[in-house]
Amino acid sequence: MPVQSIFPRLEPLLPRVQKPIQYVGGELNSQVKDWDEAEVRWALMYPDAYEVGLPNQGVQILYEILNERDGVLAERTYSVWPDMEAVMRENGIPQFTVDAHRPVAAFDVFGVSFSTELGYTNLLTALDLAGIPLESADRTDEHPIVLAGGHAAFNPEPIADFLDAAVLGDGEEIALAITEVVREWKAEGSPGGRDELLLRLASSGGVYVPRFYDVSYLPDGRIQRVAPARPGVPWRVEKHTVMDLDQWPYPKKPLVPLAETVHERFSVEIFRGCTRGCRFCQAGMITRPVRERSITTIGEMVDQGLRESGFQEVGLLSLSSADHSEIGDVAKGLADRYEGTNTSLSLPSTRVDAFNITLANEFSRGGRRSGLTFAPEGGSERMRKVINKMVTEDDLIRTVTTAYENGWRQVKLYFMCGLPTEEDEDVLAIADMAKRVIRAGREATGRRDIRCTVSIGGFVPKPHTPFQWAAQCDHETVDRRLRALKDALRGDREYGRAIGLRYHDGQPSIVEGLLSRGDRRVGRVIRAVWEDGGRFDGWSEHFSYERWTACAAEVFAGEPVDLDWYTVREREEVEVLPWDHLDAGLDREWLWQDWRDAVDGTEVEDCRWTPCYDCGVCPTMGTEIQIGPTGRRLLPLSVV
Template sequence: MPVESVYPRLEPLLPQVRKPIQYIGGELNSVVRDWDSAEVRWALMYPDAYEVGLPNQGIQILYEVLNECDGVLAERTYSVWPDLEGLMRQNGIPQFTVDGHRPVAAFDVLGVSFATELCYTNMLSALDLAGIPLSAADRNEEHPIVLAGGHAAFNPEPVAEFVDGAVLGDGEQAVLAISGLIKDWKQAGRPGGRDGLLLRLATEAGVYVPRFYEVDYLPDGRIRRVAPSRSGVPFTVPKHTVMDLDEWPYPRQPLVPVAESVHERFSVEIFRGCTRGCRFCQAGMITRPVRERSVTTVGDMVERGLAESGFSEVGLLSLSSADHSEINEIVTGLADRYEGSSTGLSLPSTRVDAFNVTLANELSRNGKRSGLTFAPEGGSERIRKVINKMVTEDDLIR
């Protein structure tokens, strides 16, 4: 059955809120697929404002991967600002997607990508706005499966009561496996109902489903162990890891924001993971092992991404971009290709001890100001040694 857009009811409210354009949708390279032709429908949420969420690399990758899959539809939703939230509650308008302005509650899956724990409460607000019960135990087959992912979902226990499952690690292959299981479950007549689907996700797709585990506590409140309570559910939940990034050159068609956003550039993840072992860094631990994209793949992604988007800046992303084993070749190749053009290059995350004058010269060769981000993350050499951030005073001065 077709699902009606809420836009006719939403549009009259937009003149009453700040930055109404962020709720319009219609970005370059966005997709609105036919509802009835899709067998599995995803609402992908970055639980923060549009200006923060739209540039998010993870959501853009999954959005494109899912929409390329036959029989699968994906749309995006973001947190709404309090001014619109109040009006939506007054007028009975539910949480909606910005692509088709369809109610989030109508989708099969609500996938929420957590970059930080600060976004947990934004998910709860969105669930309430959508009319989806906050507690996973109160949901039935009419409600979407709520899945958490992203770095802040690696310890999903703080939100275990509110999510149906959590995906640990990389999402590209995981979302396709989940979509396939949901499609098969539907075609088989939905055996076992919602519980049956969640059991399949836990046993066949590597999804952590909190309802199938029991937590034992020590007398002082610490966790003694987490053990499965259902036969066939694994004791250890696997982390999903894409080993060959060259096989997943996404995003191919980056979304171009219609409203001002925190990052307005085409971003290419040149490698994933880190071996530095800084003691404070969660991402450096949970994204291992290191997997690099080749010089050729990076160049091809940049060429296509700029052509599809019209951006004039390229960000070479990773936890520490200058640690790529071929970073000089990547930067020199791109500087050669775009010398004399309006295209600028930036390294948004760089360790001081990995940066050098050659990189600086190549990044600025076309005369355009480039972006660099250095993070000593310690006020003294002693503190840096304590946190295993092996950057010396000489590294900072040179």
């Protein structure tokens, strides 16, 4: 049956909403394929506002890969703002894709990419607007398979009831594999209905289907065990790892929106994975091992991406971009190639390392040297040993001195508050460090207009990290330490005015903590919050801590668990964690040892340059570290 565009009904309503262009589609390099010719149809969602979701690399990559295949169609959908939600409800307009404005419920697979847990309530809005039952158990053969991916999917238990399936790790290959399973099942006439399709996906070992696992609990509230509920369903579900990034040079044709978005640049992932071993960093743990994209592929992707998009800025993405084995040649090659073309280059996520100043200088050749950003993460030497962020204060001072000498005027420093074992003085040490930075800058340049901005985020313990057992710091303590830090900076007559402080209060981190390390029982809290109007929890103007605490208290009344139990409680080694049956490749014993090492302040080196310390990923996942140098050169492409 042909599926109609809802656009004729939507169009007269668009003048009533904010930024209507975000609902119109028609982005450069977007595409609309014929509905009836497609055998398998995907609706891909990033569960946040269009301006945040559109630039998302994961969605763009899958969109392009799926649409390249014959018989496969992929369209995109994003969270609609509350004003649009009201208009849609009033006029009976379902959640739609922005490509051809087709109703999301008409697709075979509804894939949702979760970078953060704060998008969970937005999933419920989208399902509800789409007319898809919120709970997997209530869906029938006519509904799409609701599939989660992204980093938050490494513990999808809090939204397990709302999902049909989840996928861990890199999406390129598994999205195509799922497509094949769906295609075959449909070609056979959909035997056994939805249940059979999910069983086929689950028994492949690469797709987690929550309904096929039973969770039982101990009287004290802890999990007793998680076990397959069906024959043929594996005990553990493994993550997916793409081993040759040069085989997957996406996005080739980046989507260029008309609306303004948070990232207005062409981004190339220069490698995946990170083995620096920062203990707080979930991304660094779950994306191992390091797999570099070759310098030649990077060069070709930048060239093609700029030509296809017209963007003026290139971002070289990764978890620690300066760690690419040939980053120096990449930087110089790109700076040479684009010199004089008003194309700017950026290198997000760099470490405190003087070498990075050389890179930054290369990238800002002939341009403005406004600000550099570094992330020491911990204020005191002791704290940095605990989190395994191996940088000394002298390193930092050397680095910023070089930066100031090279004409940079402002340095931004990122820290976290509420880290395991943290004391008040660890946070106050941030003030001392910032003052030393200003002093070094003034000495190096002889100028007074040196600035340093300190940005602080609240630490949230994440699954699949050594801190997965840690007690999260309560928000009162976080707020008290931040206030003390603020006083220490404001009260300083010599340096106070040269140092800016940015931070958020601690309450949202507690909710993020609940959603990060929660189990299936947390789903009822999410649903209660959503029913009470909770939307866009990642946006401070929409987030309500009171709503979350009230709903959690209501849902958990009479149960052995509560909000504190999920957040500020330290776990023991033997406790079954909600995500233990989901395999990121990390050896549980190694994680525990690393947690104990953290408490002792014992550091661990990067396995790229020192012997393997048996985190477990490479042998269990059949993967290996892939780094250069290749010795090849960036192609000397000429610039138009």
